[in-house]
Amino acid sequence: MESGENLNADFESVSESSGITIRLDAFEGPLDLLLHMIKKEEIDIWNIPIAHITEQYLQYLQIMKDLNINVAGEWLMMAATLIYIKSRMLVPQEKADEALPEDEDPRNELVYQLLEHQKFKNAAEMLYTREEVENAIWNKPPADVLEDGNEVVAVTLFDLLRAFSEVVQRFESQRVLEVDQEEITIEQKIQDIRSRFLVHDKMLFSSFFGEARSKRHLIVIFLALLELVRLHEVWLYQKKAFEEIQICKVKETV
Amino acid sequence: MQAIMEAVIYVADDPVKPEQFREVFPDESLETLDRALKSMVENFNARPGGMMIREVAGGYRMTTRPEHHEQIRAYLKTRPNAKLSMAALETLAVIAYKQPVTLAEILAIRGKKSSTALQTLLERKLVAIQGRKPVVGRPILYGTSREFLIHFGLKNLSDLPTLEEFAQMAGEQL
Numbered sequence: 469m470e471s472g473e474n475l476n477a478d479f480e481s482v483s484e485s486s487g488i489t490i491r492l493d494a495f496e497g498p499l500d501l502l503l504h505m506i507k508k509e510e511i512d513i514w515n516i517p518i519a520h521i522t523e524q525y526l527q528y529l530q531i532m533k534d535l536n537i538n539v540a541g542e543w544l545m546m547a548a549t550l551i552y553i554k555s556r557m558l559v560p561q562e563k564a565d566e567a568l569p570e571d572e573d574p575r576n577e578l579v580y581q582l583l584e585h586q587k588f589k590n591a592a593e594m595l596y597t598r599e600e601v602e603n604a605i606w607n608k609p610p611a612d613v614l615e616d617g618n619e620v621v622a623v624t625l626f627d628l629l630r631a632f633s634e635v636v637q638r639f640e641s642q643r644v645l646e647v648d649q650e651e652i653t654i655e656q657k658i659q660d661i662r663s664r665f666l667v668h669d670k671m672l673f674s675s676f677f678g679e680a681r682s683k684r685h686l687i688v689i690f691l692a693l694l695e696l697v698r699l700h701e702v703w704l705y706q707k708k709a710f711e712e713i714q715i716c717k718v719k720e721t722v
Numbered sequence: 723m724q725a726i727m728e729a730v731i732y733v734a735d736d737p738v739k740p741e742q743f744r745e746v747f748p749d750e751s752l753e754t755l756d757r758a759l760k761s762m763v764e765n766f767n768a769r770p771g772g773m774m775i776r777e778v779a780g781g782y783r784m785t786t787r788p789e790h791h792e793q794i795r796a797y798l799k800t801r802p803n804a805k806l807s808m809a810a811l812e813t814l815a816v817i818a819y820k821q822p823v824t825l826a827e828i829l830a831i832r833g834k835k836s837s838t839a840l841q842t843l844l845e846r847k848l849v850a851i852q853g854r855k856p857v858v859g860r861p862i863l864y865g866t867s868r869e870f871l872i873h874f875g876l877k878n879l880s881d882l883p884t885l886e887e888f889a890q891m892a893g894e895q896l
């Protein structure tokens with residue numbers, strides 16, 4: 469099969485010159501591969517020779533298998549879809565499923581999927597170009613970098629636990645009396661913290677627990693804070709490792 | 723007033739929004755501030771200096787001009803920033819145009835798993851969680867952040883070309 473040989477040659481020349489992984493990066497998913505084949509052979513998207521494309525697609529899969537590349541489930545799904553469409557195309561129109569309207573081409577769904585995918589590939593290209601331009605522009609580095617010339621350091625779970633145990637110790641050493649206030653829930657506390665971050669952009673971890681009147685209250689605040697970190701609403705950082713932890717609001721979404 | 727505005731934009735870390743100048747000029751109306759700001763930016767950008775003021779993410783920020791990037795890089799001795807991979811950019815494009823969107827919806831459009839790309843985008847704070855979809859399983863909804871606008875030099879989301887333009891391109895390409 470002539471086209472099959474071209475395909476193999478194509479693949480081999482690429483794998484020799486630049487390594488096969490690069491090639492597979494280019495075809496990140498089955499839709500990318502199909503688009504590539506369609507463009508390369510200048511196939512009319514509204515009239516895809518499905519038998520030919522299916523055969524080529526399966527050859528690619530075989531090559532990937534031969535190279536011991538782990539073929540993800542979506543590749544096999546697409547193979548199944550192609551084979552299904554091919555079989556539908558072989559059924560004479562009159563005997564086809566009567567529920568389908570006559571003009572329903574079994575390829576349509578795949579075509580729309582390909583067009584949709586190409587559309588977002590174009591949008592991604594636009595973002596790529598914009599990023600190129602932005603990379604050629606500098607603004608003033610943010611204050612955190614200016615202050616000590618160091619990037620901020622991410623906070624580990626251990627830093628966080630240590631800081632919290634310090635808060636608890638301080639609370640115990642200066643506690644006057646432990647009042648059992650009304651029970652405050654984590655949900656309430658989350659709302660409370662959110663409203664505090666409407667006013668402040670960042671806060672010190674140690675000053676975060678000032679209002680607490682009981683150990684239980686401390687723990688509720690701590691858990692609420694962890695939940696907000698998990699939801700990516702706030703993030704925690706240090707200027708340097710083992711320094712005071714800062715809590716910073718994640719920039720609001722637009 | 724315009725000179726002060728220029729200076730404030732210079733010292734600011736983030737793009738300065740017109741309403742933020744109310745803190746500086748409490749007696750002026752937003753309309754007056756907006757007009758003064760626009761005329762200052764126009765004058766500033768009309769002169770052939772090394773800096774310019776750009777409208778980004780609903781505010782104004784002072785930056786170097788792109789045409790000097792090679793010389794600036796030579797001075798700073800830096801290489802271009804780590805760029806986003808094509809997979810990350812594609813995922814980001816889907817999120818930008820379809821937001822708020824779930825991971826399953828991204829998968830449907832891209833035809834492949836996108837969780838690694840999404841993780842990168844969350845770490846770089848270009849994408850943020852916008853809540854949960856009120857359907858079975860309550861999947862997380864993702865959208866773009868203010869950082870996204872800044873990173874790509876966009877005034878706001880409607881500054882992006884429309885999806886129809888890309889659809890038309892796709893029609894011509896295929």
